[in-house]
Amino acid sequence: MNQGAKxxxxxxxxxxxxxKELRVEFRSFELLTSTIVFxxxxxxxxxxxFNPSAADSRRFGAGFLWIALLFASSxxxxxxxxxxxxxxxxxxxxxxxxxxxxxxxxKLFANFFFLVLVELILLPAFSVLYNVPLLxxxxxxxxxxxxxxxxxxxxxxxxxxxxxxxxxxxLLLPLLLVPxxxxxxxxxxxxxxALLADTPELPLSWVAxxxxxxxxxxxxxxxxxxxxxxx
Amino acid sequence: MSASATTTADTGLxxxxxxxxxxxxxxxxxxxxxxxxxxGEFVALVGANGSGKTTLLRMAALLSRPTSGKIQFxxxxxNSEALAPADIKLHIGMVGHFTMLYDELSAEENxxxxxxxxxxxxxxxxxxxxxxxxxxxxxxxxxVRTFSRGMRQRLAIARALLADPSILLLDEPAxxxxxxxxxxxxxxxSSLRKTGATVIMSSHGQSEALTLATRAIxxxxxxxxxxxxxxxxxxxxxxxxxxxxxGIWDSAQ
Amino acid sequence: MAGERKAxxxxxxxxxxxxxxxxxxxxxxxxxxxxxxxxxxFLQRIFYFHVACANAALFAYCIVFVGNMGYLLRRKPExxxxxxxxxxxxxxxxxxxxxxxxxxxxxxxxxxxxWDARTTSxxxxxxxxxxxxxxxxxxxxxxxxxxxxAVFGAFAFLDVPLVYFxxxxxxxxxxxxxxxxTGKLDGEMYKALLMSFIALAAMMVMMIWRRYExxxxxxAVEELKIETEYQNDGGAK
Numbered sequence: 001m002n003q004g005a006k007x008x009x010x011x012x013x014x015x016x017x018x019x020k021e022l023r024v025e026f027r028s029f030e031l032l033t034s035t036i037v038f039x040x041x042x043x044x045x046x047x048x049x050f051n052p053s054a055a056d057s058r059r060f061g062a063g064f065l066w067i068a069l070l071f072a073s074s075x076x077x078x079x080x081x082x083x084x085x086x087x088x089x090x091x092x093x094x095x096x097x098x099x100x101x102x103x104x105x106x107k108l109f110a111n112f113f114f115l116v117l118v119e120l121i122l123l124p125a126f127s128v129l130y131n132v133p134l135l136x137x138x139x140x141x142x143x144x145x146x147x148x149x150x151x152x153x154x155x156x157x158x159x160x161x162x163x164x165x166x167x168x169x170x171l172l173l174p175l176l177l178v179p180x181x182x183x184x185x186x187x188x189x190x191x192x193x194a195l196l197a198d199t200p201e202l203p204l205s206w207v208a209x210x211x212x213x214x215x216x217x218x219x220x221x222x223x224x225x226x227x228x229x230x231x
Numbered sequence: 232m233s234a235s236a237t238t239t240a241d242t243g244l245x246x247x248x249x250x251x252x253x254x255x256x257x258x259x260x261x262x263x264x265x266x267x268x269x270x271g272e273f274v275a276l277v278g279a280n281g282s283g284k285t286t287l288l289r290m291a292a293l294l295s296r297p298t299s300g301k302i303q304f305x306x307x308x309x310n311s312e313a314l315a316p317a318d319i320k321l322h323i324g325m326v327g328h329f330t331m332l333y334d335e336l337s338a339e340e341n342x343x344x345x346x347x348x349x350x351x352x353x354x355x356x357x358x359x360x361x362x363x364x365x366x367x368x369x370x371x372x373x374x375v376r377t378f379s380r381g382m383r384q385r386l387a388i389a390r391a392l393l394a395d396p397s398i399l400l401l402d403e404p405a406x407x408x409x410x411x412x413x414x415x416x417x418x419x420x421s422s423l424r425k426t427g428a429t430v431i432m433s434s435h436g437q438s439e440a441l442t443l444a445t446r447a448i449x450x451x452x453x454x455x456x457x458x459x460x461x462x463x464x465x466x467x468x469x470x471x472x473x474x475x476x477x478g479i480w481d482s483a484q
Numbered sequence: 485m486a487g488e489r490k491a492x493x494x495x496x497x498x499x500x501x502x503x504x505x506x507x508x509x510x511x512x513x514x515x516x517x518x519x520x521x522x523x524x525x526f527l528q529r530i531f532y533f534h535v536a537c538a539n540a541a542l543f544a545y546c547i548v549f550v551g552n553m554g555y556l557l558r559r560k561p562e563x564x565x566x567x568x569x570x571x572x573x574x575x576x577x578x579x580x581x582x583x584x585x586x587x588x589x590x591x592x593x594x595x596x597x598x599w600d601a602r603t604t605s606x607x608x609x610x611x612x613x614x615x616x617x618x619x620x621x622x623x624x625x626x627x628x629x630x631x632x633x634a635v636f637g638a639f640a641f642l643d644v645p646l647v648y649f650x651x652x653x654x655x656x657x658x659x660x661x662x663x664x665x666t667g668k669l670d671g672e673m674y675k676a677l678l679m680s681f682i683a684l685a686a687m688m689v690m691m692i693w694r695r696y697e698x699x700x701x702x703x704a705v706e707e708l709k710i711e712t713e714y715q716n717d718g719g720a721k
Contacts, residue, residue, distance in 0.1 A: 005321040005394035006350035016347045020333070027335045087327035092390075093296050094330075096348035097320040155639065162632050166622035176619065176636065179611040180643050183650035190654060193408075203657075209650050219640055224635045227556060231295040256625050298627065452561055 003098055010105075013098035017106025018113075021080070025114065031079055032114055039072040039122050043129065057130035062192035063124055065126055066185055070152065073115060074174035077156040079166035080107045100226040104157060109220065112153035138197045140202045144195065147210040148188035152219045155180055161228040164208070184213045243270035243427065244304045244314070244322060244398060245281065246291055252302035253453075255287050260286040261374040262453045263300070266419055268449070269432065272461055273424055276443035277434035277472040283453040284433035291431060292325045293439030321349075326404045330387045338367050340388050341375060349394040355362065357393065364415065365389040380407040388416060392423075399423060401432040405440060416440050436474040448467045503683070503690050510536075510676075510683035518676035530588045536680035537581040538606050540688040544574030545641060547692060552637035555630055561703060565629035568636060569695035571616045572686055578610045600716070601655040608647045612640050678702065 008016075025031055046064045050056070072167045084090035123145070127134045134141060159176040163169040187209035195205050235475050246268045253261040263285045268274055271350040276284045278442050289295040290302055293316050304319045325331075342358035351357050362368045365385040371458060384407040391399060399420075417439040420430060424443065434441055447468035457472075459465045514532035521528035551567030554560075585603050586596050597603070617638055623629040 005396075007317060007321065008348060008350040011348075011689065016344065020336075020344050021342065024333060024335045031311070087334065088327060088331050089333055091292075091329075092291075092331035092345065093325060094294055095292055095320060095323065095325055096345065097317060097350065098348055099317070103392060138686055157648055158635070158639070162619070162636060165632060166619065167624075168622055172619065172622060179615060180639055182608050182612075183643065183646035186650045186654050190657070205653060209646065209653070213646055216642055216646070217639065220592055223639050224556070228630050228634055230631065231289065254627075254710075256711075257706065259710065259714065262714075296627075 004031070008096075008098050008102075010022075010102055013096075013102035014105040014109065017093070017111045021107055021110030022113065024083075025110075031076060032117060033070050035076040035114070036118050036121050038075060039068050039118055041123055042068040042071060043122065043126055047129065052130065057132055057228055058196050058198075059193070061126065061130055062189045062196055064130075065122070065192065066148070066189050069115070069119065069122065069149070070117060070178065070181065070185065071149075071174065073152050073156055074115070074177050076114065076164070076170060076222060077111055077177075078163060078173050080111055081159060081160045085164065092148050094114065094229050097185045099123060101222050101228050104161065104221055104225040105230060107160075107208055108153055108157040108218075112150055115149045115153055116146070119149065122208065123162050134196075136198045141195050143144045144188060144191045144210070147207065147214060149213045151188050151210060151217065152177075152181060154214065156222055158217075158221050158228070161225065165187045165228070183209060186215070210214070233270065235428065242377055242430070244306060244319070245269050245428070246398070247303050247305070248287075248290070249301045249303070251290065251302060252294065253283075253290065253296045254298045254456070261290070261297075264386045264455050265457070266448070268429060269461060270429050271424075271427045272483040273430045273443050273445045274432070275441050275447045275465060275469055275473075276431060276450065276451035277447060278433075278435065280435060281452075282450040284435075285402055286453070287417050287450070288325070288433055289327075291398075292323055292400050293319060321394075322397045323400065324391035324394065324398070326387050326391045326402060327388055330375075330383045332375050332383060332386060332390070335374060337372050338362060338378070339371040341386065342390060343348050345390050346393050351394060359402075361384075361389045361393055361482055364416070364419070366411070381409050381412050384408050385415070387413055388419070392419065395426075396428065397417075397426075398429045399431070401430065403434065404433055405434065405436075405438040413439050416431055417443065434473055437469065441473065487558070490543070492697075494651070499690050503686050506679075506683040506686050508584065513676040513679040516701050518673050521673075524592055527588060527591055529585050532677050532680040533684070534581055534584040534588060537577045538602075539582060540570060540608070540684040541574045541577035541581060542644075543694065544570050544577060544684055545609075545644065548574060548613075548616075548637055549641040552641070553635040555634045556638075557628040561626075561630065565635070565699035565703070566583065566692070567690045567698050568617075568620070568631060568699055571613055572695055574693045575579070575610070575617075576691075577612055577688060578606060578613070580669045581606050582610060599620075599655075599660045601652045605648050605651045608651060609644065612643060612647065631705065 001025070020046070043064060046052075046068075050060070052060060080088070090103075094100065123134060123141075126132065150190055156177055159180075160174055162176065163172040166172055187206040191206040191210070193203050194206075243464050246266075251261060251264045252259070262285075264287065275351050276287065278284055286295065290297060295419040304314050306314070307436050308402050322368045333344075336344070339358050339362065342361055343354045346354035346357045359368075359371065362371050365388065367382060367386060367389070370378065370382065375386065378386065384404070388404060391401075404416055408416060415424075420432075420440050420443055424430065432440065432444070446463070447457075447459045447465035448455060449472040457468055459484075509540050510532070518529065518532070520526065548570035549569045551563045551565075551570055554563035555567065582603070585598075585606065589598050589603075590596050616633060616636065620629055620633050623632055
């Protein structure tokens with residue numbers, strides 16, 4: 001005999017949603033593989049469009065990387081909510097006796113995780129194709145990538161929730177995401193560029209901008225995200 | 232049932248709609264609806280497609296906010312305050328218009344996930360056990376994507392029942408069920424009623440489960456046109472408004 | 485009802501007159517009264533409007549944020565009307581700021597666009613808020629549209645300080661070849677600038693107010709349509 005339902009803590013509910021997102025994706029891997037291939041194609045195509053020399057690559061590479069990641073993200077983030085529309089599973093999540101933010105946070109962390117997986121492939125490919133050595137600064141670079149990716153995942157997940165309720169959602173998400181993410185893009189490219197320079201250094205001002213962005217928008221997601229799950 | 236936690240069947244929540252209106256842009260799905268449902272009632276919600284039954288159920292499930300008016304859940308205890316949404320959801324189970332199941336997960340994984348979200352201890356065991364009465368144990372590890380319509384419906388019903396809800400909201404639950412499934416549904420609802428649970432079930436056609444109703448509400452164009460009340464003649468309204476079953480596919484054929 | 489209408493027309497008339505006077509004073513202040521700037525001459529005078537426009541736009545976006553928060557907390561459509569009005573007016577002023585910037589840049593420095601901190605930030609601001617009406621156009625249900633715009637508006641507004649800071653810092657680290665120098669401002673120039681601020685801010689407020697009322701009228705028409713349809717359907721059949 002079951003006992004009745006009990007309220008679930010925010011952490012447990014977030015973790016349950018996070019695990020579910022991973023489990024669903026790891027059944028087919030379709031989203032991850034398409035995103036990785038897309039990001040690789042973008043990085044590849046840059047070489048035709050810009051024909052960079054080795055010195056150019058070290059200078060502009062940071063920008064390429066983040067733009068490729070941003071566009072790949074804006075395609076990858078949309079399904080986190082559109083998938084829940086097929087069988088109205090979003091209603092099942094909202095029905096559950098959990099804090100609505102758990103739904104958003106669970107998806108946010110899952111999207112963050114997926115994006116990190118994409119980067120694990122993207123970075124070595126980029127390093128090899130453009131002859132940009134990364135190993136020397138890999139620790140600090142990892143920190144920058146994580147901070148930047150978290151910001152994209154945070155804003156992107158909330159905006160995916162917004163776009164899923166509008167028409168033309170595939171075009172809408174990048175349209176909503178890119179202008180808002182401008183400060184993050186500037187900071188991430190700036191920091192990455194400094195790390196890839198001849199004398200690598202990590203400018204703390206950019207790291208501060210990234211951290212500020214992440215904190216502020218994660219809080220905004222917590223404050224306002226729930227409203228997006230209503231009907 | 233454990234004696235320490237407040238059992239969901241004891242709480243006896245009443246649901247009241249006061250002048251509730253729901254609009255989607257210029258389309259009025261529910262017009263000034265006022266209704267009170269006492270704990271333990273079995274309400275049949277009948278009417279044609281588009282009459283507002285689904286909207287009413289979704290609002291009772293706190294999935295949909297009213298455009299105007301109020302929906303309140305209250306304890307039988309006099310002078311108690313209206314409950315917060317988070318607490319109310321502990322007591323609600325719903326079978327919706329869509330299955331609300333993940334196609335890419337197995338039956339067991341689906342139930343386990345929803346059991347976790349309901350804060351149930353031992354979600355693995357509960358999920359496995361819930362599949363048995365639904366007749367889905369042999370397919371526990373199969374992806375829902377491979378299930379037939381009837382099997383998905385059974386799983387959806389099993390999911391709604393996971394946490395022993397004291398308020399069960401069903402939107403055309405018999406749709407897609409074969410005769411066995413429909414019998415199982417009726418039997419489950421019958422035993423649920425004995426625990427004092429409130430059931431609101433919508434249907435546009437007659438079914439076995441509908442015979443258990445103690446009250447019938449007919450809707451048309453988003454308006455409540457007839458209400459038998461808790462002691463009235465529910466049968467009459469059901470027979471008048473719900474479409475009779477004109478033929479039955481025999482699953483044995 | 486007639487009394488209300490008369491009061492409304494009177495208020496509109498008075499506000500139009502006041503704003504016109506303020507704008508007149510600002511134009512006089514900027515074009516005639518303020519001293520001629522040493523290096524750029526007469527062209528520099530456009531600076532007063534360019535800067536005042538950009539600031540009026542920022543105030544407008546503050547009003548949008550107020551409307552957004554008001555709607556999320558109170559759920560009354562009036563807040564959504566305020567936000568919509570604010571965004572449209574804000575975008576107009578931002579566009580004018582961008583255009584006056586270009587008009588100033590071309591004769592002064594020979595290029596139509598200068599990627600310095602101020603102009604880049606203004607452009608970023610424009611891109612941030614141009615999405616708002618686009619988003620609204622893609623959501624049909626008015627309640628959802630209001631909630632979604634409010635959440636997006638909140639994110640956009642919170643982003644503004646970060647946008648300004650990050651662009652400014654970027655430009656400090658990597659200065660562009662041309663910097664939008666305004667030259668040294670002496671006492672009378674400050675006064676002319678202040679006059680422009682006040683006049684354009686007043687105009688912005690008046691435009692938002694008018695647009696808000698227009699939205700209210702639109703809403704009232706929609707309500708009447710729905711009510712008429714309901715009556716025509718025979719009420720509760």
